[in-house]
Amino acid sequence: MIERWNRDQVLALAPDASSQKAAQGVSSPGKWSGIGSAADSVWGECKGSGSKPYRACVDLSELAYRCSCPSRKFPCKHALGLLLLWSADGVPAAGAPADWVAEWLDQRRERAAKATGLAAEAAEATRAGGAGAGPADTRRAEQREQRVAAGLSDLERWLADQIRQGIAGSRRHDYWDDLAKRLVDAQAPAVAGTLSRLSSVLNGEDWPARLLSEYALLHLLCVAHRRLPAAVAASGSAVVDPGTPAGADGTGLVRRVRERVGFPVTKEEVLAGETVRDLWDVLGRRDEEQDRLIARRVWLRGRRTGRAALVLSFAMTGQALDASLVTGTTLDADLAFYPGSAPLRALVAVHHGAVSTGFPTASTVEQALDEVAAALAGDPWLDSWPVVLGPVTPAGRGPWHLAGSSGGIPLHPSTGTPWRLIAVSGGRPLTVAAEWTPRGLRPLITWDEEGQVIVL
Template identity: 40%
Template sequence: MTTPEAADAPAERWSLERVRGAAPDAASLAAARRLTAPGSWSDCGVSATLVWGKCQGSGTAPYQVSVDLAGPAYRCSCPSRKFPCKHALALLMRWSAGDLEPGADAPDEAAAWARQRAERAASHAAAEAGSQDPVDPAVEAARAEAAAKRRDERLARMDAGVEELAVWLTDLARTGIAAARQRDLTWWESAAARLVDAQLPGVAEEVRALGRTVRHRADWAEHTVDVLGRWWLLVRAWRRRGDLDAASAADLRAVVGWAWATDEVRAGETVTDVWAVLGAHRSTDGGLLEQRTWLHGERSGHVVQVLDFAARGAPVPVARTVGSRLEATLALYPGHDPRRALLVAEPVAAGDLDRLPGGGDLAAARARRTAALAANPFVRRVPVVVADARVLPGADADTTGAVTVVDPAGRTVPGVATGADEEEVTGAVWSLLARTGGHPADLFGELQDGVLRVLAVGTGDGVVGL
C-alpha cells in the first residue's frame, strides 16, 4: 500500500538527545539500548510523518512498532503500559543513528493508525469551527435552571464543609500540633473523608498528605504550621469569596478542587503561539498518576502547565518531548500565573529549542516565586530558569536525588532530580550530573518549599529533559 505519508520527503532525523528526552524513565531508556541490534528488527522504514518497524520479542510474532512524528505519538503491540515503550525508543535510536532507510510503503497498520489520528484532529477542529444546531429556548432554559440548582446545592455542601474545617483547625490549634503528630493515619483519613463528602477534594488530599508526612519530616513543626496557616487562609478567603476578583476566585476554586468543565475552558481565553516544551514531571498521588508539562509561549511570554491524569495501571497521555517546539492554540484556565492550559487541537511540530528562555540567577528565581505568591497565596510550585548554574551532588544523591544548585553569585538552593522509584531517581540524578559535568548550565525546574526540582538542562547542545 502506498500512503500519502510515503510520498513526502523523509522527516528530519531526531537527535539522540531528543530520543532520550522522550523516554518515560531511565529504566525504559536502558532497556531500549539493549534492543538496538539490527538482528532484532525487520521491515523498518521512515516517511515524512512516520517511523515504523517490527521488533522480535520473546514470543513468536514480532512486535509492531510505529511512531507518529507529528505528535509525537507512539504505538506498539507489546503489553507495556509505558509510553513510549522500550521498543519505540529503540526504533527511534536506530533512526537517530542512521540505521533506517526511507521506506516507500508504510505498513497498513501504521498508516491506518496515523490516518485515524489525523482524521480525529481534523474532525475536532471542524467541530470547534462549525456552528451547532439551534436549541429550543425552553429546553435551554430548563437546562440552565437545573445547572443553577446543582451549583447552589454544591455550594451549600462546600460552605458546610469549610465551616467544619474551621472547627477542626480550631480544635487542632487548641490541643497543639505536637498532639496532632501523634495521631494515626485513620484520624487524618477521617477528616479527609468528610471533606470529600463536602466536595472539597483538593483540601482533602492536602490533609491526607500532611498525615502521611508529619511524623517523618525533620522540619515537621515548621511545615505543619505553614500548612495549617494555608488552610486557615482558605477558610477566610472562602467566606469572602464574593469580594474576590475573578482571577483570585479562580485560584481559590482550584485549591479546593472544584474542577472546570473542558467546554468552559475552551470558551474562555485562548492563545496561539509557538510553545517550547521546557520540562515534564510525573507523580503518583494515591491511585492517580499526574503528568505536568510546562510550556513557554515564544511570542506571548506565557509559561503554562498542561496536566494529564490517568488511573493507576492505565496509560497516561504521551508527554511532549522536552526541548521541542510546537505550533498550537492553548485554552487558558482562569486564575493567576502560572496558569494551567489545555490543547485546543493537536499541535504541529516546529523544530527544536536551542536554549532555555528567560534565565536568571537564584535571586531572580526567588523573586519570581515571591511575586507569584503575592498574586496567589495558594500557589505550590513556580517554574523558573536558573542560568549558568553548577550542580553539586549531595551525600545521598543516589537514593534521594538530592543535589545543590549554585548560581554565578555563589547563592545556593537545595535541588532534587526526582523519579518514580529508586532506580529512576538514580538515573535522573546521574543524568543531571553527567550533562552538567561540574560546568555552568541552564536549569529549568519547579521551585517549591525552598527546593528546586530540576526537570531539564540546557547546554550548548540544546535542551534535554531528565
C-alpha cells in the same frame, strides 16, 4: 521534518525503568526489518518470540504509538527500541510511509479532525451561556455551595483547635483521614485531597514547620472562601465568567479560590476562552502517584511571550498517560489557559507542529525569584513553577544549590547530590530548566556543550 531526539529524550518516554532496559535490548539493527522514517513518522518490524515479527510505528508529529505486540505498557519496548534506533540515525529515510503505517496515520488524522470539530461545537455552546440551566440545576448548585461553605467552616474551627491544643498528637499518618472524608461529603474534593496528602510532611525532621505552613495555607483558603460573596459583589458581577481575563475585576482570584476548593472548570470552558500561540519549550515532566491515580505534570515556557504553562494529565495506575509532549522539544501551538489570578494550567488547543529553534531564553536567579514572587502574589497556594536559569553552576556540599552572579537557589532535598548535573557542568556555567517548589528546585533538563538535551 521532526528534529531527531537523543537517547535521553527517548528513554524519558518509558513508563518505568524495566521498560527502559527492555527497549535497549531491542534497539539493535539486527532485530529490525522493513524500517523507515518519513517527515513525521518512523516504523519497522521487530523480531519477537512468535513466527511473525511485531509491527511498530510512531507518529512523531503528535507523539502516538502503535504496536502489534500484546504488551499493556505504553509505549511498549518495541516502540521505544525503534525510537532509540532512530535517535542513533539507524533508520533510513523513505519517500513515503509503508501502507499499513499510512493507513494508521490517516485514521489518526480523521479522528483528530472530528475531535476538533466536536470541541469547537462544545466551545461555541459554552460561549452561548448557561441559559438552558433549569430550576433543578440551580437548586443543586445552591445546595453544593451550602455544603462547601459548611464544610470549610468546620475545617476553619478544626484548624483553630489544632493551634490551641498543639500538633504533637498529629504524628499518625491516618490523622487526617476522617476529616478528609467529611470534606469529600461536603463536596470540597480539592481540600480533601490536600488533607489526605499531609501525611507526607511527617517524613522529614522539619515536619512541625512544614505542617504549620500547610495549616496556614488551609486557613487562608477557608477565610478567602468565606469572603467570596464580598469579592463577587465588589467585582460588580453576580456570576464568575469563565472567560474573564486573569485579574480583571478581581474575578481571577475568585476563580482561583474556587478551583482550590474543588469547583471544576470544564475543558469546554477553557477552550471557549482566548488562546495564546507561541513556540513552547517542553522543559520536562514529573509523575506523582496518589491513591492509585497518577498525575503527570509537563512544564512549558513560551519563547516570545515568556509565559509559563503546566499541562496536566491523569491515569489510573497501570494505564497509559499522555506522552505527546516530549521533553527537550519545542512545539508551535495554541494554548488555552485555565482562568485564575496567576494562569498556569493549560490545554493544548491547536498543535501546529514541532520546530527546532535552539535554547530557550534563560533568566538570572534574581529574575526567576521575582517571577515566582509575582506568581505567589496572585496565587498564594501555588506549589510549583517552571524556571529556566542561566548561567548557573551546581555548588555546595551540604545543601546543594544552583549559583549565579546574582545569588543562588537551593535544590529540593529529594535531589540529593546532583551527580548528573555536576558531570555535565564540569565546573562550567550551564542553562538549567527546573521546577521551583517551596522546598527548592527540582532540576528537569540542561544542555551540554553541543546543545544536546540532558534529562536530569
